[in-house]
Amino acid sequence: MATTGLAWAQTSTDPLVTAPAQIKLGIERVKLPGDERMGLVGTSYLIDMGHGFSAGPAAYGAISGTRGGLFTVGAEAAWQHRLAGPLTIDAGLYAGGGGGGSAPVGGGLMLRPHVDLLWDFGPFLAGLSASQVRFANGDINSRQLGLVWSAKTDFRYVPGDRLSQRSEISGRSGMGFDRVQAVFGTYSPRASARRKSGLPYEGKIGFVGARMERAVSDHAYWGLEAAGASSGGVAGYAEYLGTVGTETAIWSNALVVGARVALGMGGGGDVDVGGGLLLKGGVYGTVRLTRELGLSIEGGLTRAPQGSFKAVHGAVSLNWILDDPTDVVAPLRNTRTEWIGGVEHYRALRKTGVEREIQNVTLKANRFVSDHVYLSGQAHGGYGGGAGGYIAGLFGVGVQAPLWGPVHAGAEMLIGAAGGGGVETKGGAVMQPSAYLGVKVSPSLSVRLGAGQIKALRQGGLDAPVVDLSLAFTFGVAGHGYR
Numbered sequence: 001m002a003t004t005g006l007a008w009a010q011t012s013t014d015p016l017v018t019a020p021a022q023i024k025l026g027i028e029r030v031k032l033p034g035d036e037r038m039g040l041v042g043t044s045y046l047i048d049m050g051h052g053f054s055a056g057p058a059a060y061g062a063i064s065g066t067r068g069g070l071f072t073v074g075a076e077a078a079w080q081h082r083l084a085g086p087l088t089i090d091a092g093l094y095a096g097g098g099g100g101g102s103a104p105v106g107g108g109l110m111l112r113p114h115v116d117l118l119w120d121f122g123p124f125l126a127g128l129s130a131s132q133v134r135f136a137n138g139d140i141n142s143r144q145l146g147l148v149w150s151a152k153t154d155f156r157y158v159p160g161d162r163l164s165q166r167s168e169i170s171g172r173s174g175m176g177f178d179r180v181q182a183v184f185g186t187y188s189p190r191a192s193a194r195r196k197s198g199l200p201y202e203g204k205i206g207f208v209g210a211r212m213e214r215a216v217s218d219h220a221y222w223g224l225e226a227a228g229a230s231s232g233g234v235a236g237y238a239e240y241l242g243t244v245g246t247e248t249a250i251w252s253n254a255l256v257v258g259a260r261v262a263l264g265m266g267g268g269g270d271v272d273v274g275g276g277l278l279l280k281g282g283v284y285g286t287v288r289l290t291r292e293l294g295l296s297i298e299g300g301l302t303r304a305p306q307g308s309f310k311a312v313h314g315a316v317s318l319n320w321i322l323d324d325p326t327d328v329v330a331p332l333r334n335t336r337t338e339w340i341g342g343v344e345h346y347r348a349l350r351k352t353g354v355e356r357e358i359q360n361v362t363l364k365a366n367r368f369v370s371d372h373v374y375l376s377g378q379a380h381g382g383y384g385g386g387a388g389g390y391i392a393g394l395f396g397v398g399v400q401a402p403l404w405g406p407v408h409a410g411a412e413m414l415i416g417a418a419g420g421g422g423v424e425t426k427g428g429a430v431m432q433p434s435a436y437l438g439v440k441v442s443p444s445l446s447v448r449l450g451a452g453q454i455k456a457l458r459q460g461g462l463d464a465p466v467v468d469l470s471l472a473f474t475f476g477v478a479g480h481g482y483r
Contacts, residue, residue: 014167014168014169015158015159015162015165015166015167015476015478016156016157016158016167016169016173016478017156017157017158017159018154018155018156019047019048019154019155019156019157020047020048020152020153020154020155021045021046021047021048021054021056021152021153021154021155022045022046022054022125022150022151022152022153023043023044023045023150023151023153024042024043024044024045024046024058024148024149024150024151025041025042025043025148025149025150026041026042026043026129026146026147026148026149027039027040027041027042027063027146027147028040028129028131028133028144028145028146028147029064029144029146030133030140030142030144031142031144032065032067032103032104032139032140032142033104033139033140036065036066037065038062038064038065038066038067038070038103038275039062039063039064039065039275039276040060040061040062040063040133041060041061041062041063041265042058042059042060042094042112043058043059043060044056044057044058044059044076044094045057045058045175046076046078047155052079052080052081053077053078053079054077054078054079054080055075055076055077055078056075056076057073057074057075057076057339057341057363058073058074058075058076058094058096059071059072059073059074059096059240059379060072060094060096060110060112061240061265061276062101062103062265062267062275062276063265063275063276063277064275064276064277064306065275065276066101066274066275067100067101067102067103067267067275067276068101068265068266068267068268068273068274068275068276068277068304068306068307069100069101069236069237069238069266069267069268069269069271069273069276069389069420070098070099070100070101070103070105070267070268070276070389071098071099071100071238071240071265071268071381071391072096072097072098072099072108072110072381073096073097073098073361073363073379073380073381073391074094074095074096074097074110074361074363074381075094075095075096075341075363076092076093076094076095077092077093078090078091078092078093079091079092082120086119086120086121087117087118087119087120088117088118088119088120088125088127089115089116089117089118090114090115090116090118090125090148090150091113091114091115091116092113092114093111093112093113093114094110094111094112094113094114095109095110095111095112096109096110096361096381096383097109097110097359097360097361097381097382097383097384098110098361098381098382098383098388098389098390098391099135099138099381099382099388099389099390099420099421100236100238100267100268100388100389100391100420100421101267101268101276101389102389103138103140103388103389104135104138104139104140105135105137105138105140105388105389106135106136106137106138106139106386106388107136107137107138107359107382107383107384107385107386107387107388108135108137108138108381108382108383108384108387108388108389108390108421109135109136109137109383109384109388110133110134110135110136110383111132111133111134111135111136112131112132112133112134113131113132114129114130114131114132115129115130115131116128116129116130116148117129118148118150123151123152124149124150124151124152125149125150125152126147126148126149126150127147127148128145128146128147128148129145129146129147129148130143130144130145130146131143131144131146135388137384137386137388138388153176155174155175156169156171156172156173156174156478157173157174157337157475157476157477157478158173158334158475158476158477158478159443159444159475159476160443160444160445160474160475160476161443161444162476163334163336163476164334165334166333166334166478167334167478169478172214173477173478174337174475174477175212176214177212177213177214177223177322178213178214178215178221178321178322179212179213179319179320179321179322180210180211180212180213180319180320180322180377181210181211181212181213181296181317181318181319181320182208182210182317182318182320182395183207183208183209183210183211183225183227183315183316183317184206184207184208184315184316184317185206185207185208185209185227185298185313185314185315185316186204186205186206186207186313186314186315187204187205187207187232187302187311187312187313188204188311188312188313188314189201189204189205189309189310189311190310190311190312192308192310193272193308193309193310193311194272194308195234195270195271195272196270196271196272197270201232202233203232204231204232205229205231205232205234205237205271205311206229206230206231206232206429207227207228207229207230207237207417208227208228208230208393208415208416208417208429209225209226209227209228209239209393209417210225210226210227210377210393210395211223211224211225211243211317212224212225213243213245219246219247219248220244220245220246221244221245221246221247222242222243222244222245223242223243223244223245224240224241224242224243225239225240225241225242225243225262225264226238226239226240226241226379226393227239227393227417228391228392228393228416228417228418228419228428229269229271229417229419229427229428230416230417230427230428230429231427231428231429232427232428233270233427234268234269234270234271234419234428235269235417235418235419235420235425235426235427235428236268236269236270236389236390236391236419236420236421236425236428237266237267237268237269237270237271237419237428238266238267238268238269238391238393238417238420239264239265239266239267239278240264240265240266241262241263241264241265241266241278241280242262242263242264243260243261243262243263243280244260244261244262245258245259245260245261246258246259246260247259247284247286253288254287254288255285255286255287255288256285256286256287256288256294257283257284257285257286258283258284258285258286259281259282259283259284260281260282260284261279261280261281262278262279262280262281263277263278263279263280264278265277265278266278266304267304268389268391268419268420269419269420269428271304271307271309272304272307272308272309273304273306273307273309274304274305274306274307275306275307276304276306277304277305277306278302278303278304279302279303279304279305280300280301280302280303280313281300281301282298282299282300282301282313282315283298283299283300284296284297284298284299285297286319291321292320292321293318293319293320293321294318294319294321295316295317295318295319296315296316296317296318296319297314297315297316298313298314298315298316298317299312299313299314299315300312300313301313320375322335322367322477333478334476334477334478335367335368335476335477336367336368336374336474336475336476337365337366337367337368337474337475337476337477338364338365338366338367338374338472338473338474338475339364339365339472339473339475340362340363340364340365340366340448340470340471340472340473341361341362341363341364341470341471342361342362342364342448342468342469342470342471343359343360343361343362343383343468343469343470344359344360344362344380344466344467344468344469345357345358345359345360345466345467345468346358346454346464346465346466346467347464348385348387348390348423348424348462348464349423349424349461349462349463349464350387350422350423350424351422351423351424352422355464356385356386356387357384357385358382358384358385358386358387358390358421358423359382359383359384359385360380360381360382360383360390360392361380361381361382361383362378362379362380362468362470363378363379363380364376364377364378364470365377365378366398367477372399372400372401373397373398373399374397374398374399374400375395375396375397375398376394376395376396376397376398376412376414377394377395378392378393378394378395378414378416379391379392379393379394380392380393380394380418382420382421382423386421386422387420387421387422387423388421389420389421389422390418390419390420390421390422390423391418391419391420392416392417392418392419392430393416393417393418394414394415394416394418394430394432395414395415395416396412396413396414396415396416397412397413398410398411398412398413399411406439406440406441407437407438407439407440408437408438408439408440408446409435409436409437409438410435410436410438410448411433411434411435411436412432412433412434412435412436412452413431413433414431414432414433414434415429415430415431415432415457416429416430416431416432417429417430418430418454418462423462424456424460424461424462425456425461425462426456426457426458426459426460426461426462427456427457427458427461429456429457429458430454430455430456430457430462431454431455431457432452432453432454432455432466433452433453434450434451434452434453434466434468435450435451435452436448436449436450436451436468437449437450438472444473444474444475445471445472445473445474446471446472446474447469447470447471447472448468448469448470448471448472449467449468449469450466450467450468450469450470451465451466451467451468452465452466452468453465453466454466
């Protein structure tokens with residue numbers, strides 16, 4: 001669908017394709033068994049496929065109530081149609097995997113059909129949503145009204161069969177982020193903070209994560225960040241936030257100082273966040289190591305207003321500047337990029353000591369740094385096998401090369417954090433090496449079958465062979481190089 005039905009506009013000579021897209025945000029109150037209420041926030045990025053249809057990645061999570069830590073990741077498909085004047089209808093379906101917050105989600109498969117009635121204000125749409133949130137193997141089945149807001153944007157890219165052609169059109173392409181950061185940090189809980197079980201925290205909580213950021217001026221930016229616990233006995237803790245910040249160079253553009261705030265959702269892993277709302281603030285300094293890489297050190301405070309969790313945080317991150325649309329003197333180039341969605345299966349060791357099958361939804365993004373080497377960021381969420389609430393966030397490096405005709409092969413080495421759903425990850429830190437074979441079914445679309453191993457870094461935890469089936473969309477991000 002992503003390559004054959006995409007609605008696009010393209011000049012006769014320039015390879016850059018432009019497809020309308022929307023960034024969607026919604027909030028609603030879901031009813032759980034026992035007349036319990038939970039605030040649920042959803043975000044999605046939908047690309048126009050033509051004839052009113054769109055599709056893309058999406059995520060949902062708890063933000064109020066008592067189920068902080070409930071997350072799911074997956075995909076959404078929708079159909080949008082103008083009724084009269086600016087009045088618009090939007091109907092669609094989300095499917096994803098995850099869970100958490102001790103909610104009765106069963107295996108973790110979440111389905112959310114919806115119909116939205118929207119008013120088109122020009123740059124954005126806003127209105128009411130009528131939806132059903134149902135966990136297929138669990139006890140949650142709720143119908144409710146909610147609020148929805150959708151910002152219009154463009155997804156610009158170079159098709160997979162035209163990657164060798166350079167675009168003369170300036171401006172951002174792809175999802176439009178200017179830099180990405182790999183983050184390693186620790187939380188030092190305050191003395192007043194308690195686990196959901198009521199016990200005090202012992203020592204620090206380690207976390208790993210990623211941030212993607214986009215500049216709005218020379219000094220201001222916004223972005224998204226996600227992280228998960230890798231140590232500290234709270235495996236399964238995860239967070240997903242939006243952030244805004246400001247920064248300035250103070251020493252020949254080699255040293256940058258800044259401050260930022262973030263708002264979003266977090267929880268899981270016996271961390272008391274109440275309904276899931278999470279606030280974070282920090283100050284940082286960044287040293288530019290090369291033209292495209294920097295090293296940042298940040299310190300700040302994190303708090304869950306609805307729970308007892310309060311902590312001082314410290315983090316070190318490696319910054320990678322991506323395509324800079326303002327650098328008009330750098331050479332034009334295309335960067336090969338892949339979006340991948342699929343499922344994986346393995347037998348996961350549970351905290352009870354028993355191994356049981358688990359099925360996960362997988363979302364992956366690969367960005368090539370050479371013809372054959374790429375960096376990868378991935379999110380995995382359980383949807384079957386009775387492990388609802390299992391979430392993993394991974395990143396690492398991969399290699400890929402053609403074999404013959406439409407067939408190619410690749411291998412990856414990933415590390416990250418995983419937990420929840422009763423899976424025994426021994427603190428949360430995991431690694432996952434794998435290899436795969438792929439077959440092109442169109443210039444930009446490939447089917448891939450992979451196999452590997454997922455293993456907890458501490459002994460006695462998860463250690464299992466993995467089978468993976470996925471669909472990969474390959475495209476080029478056109479840019480002007482680095483600042």
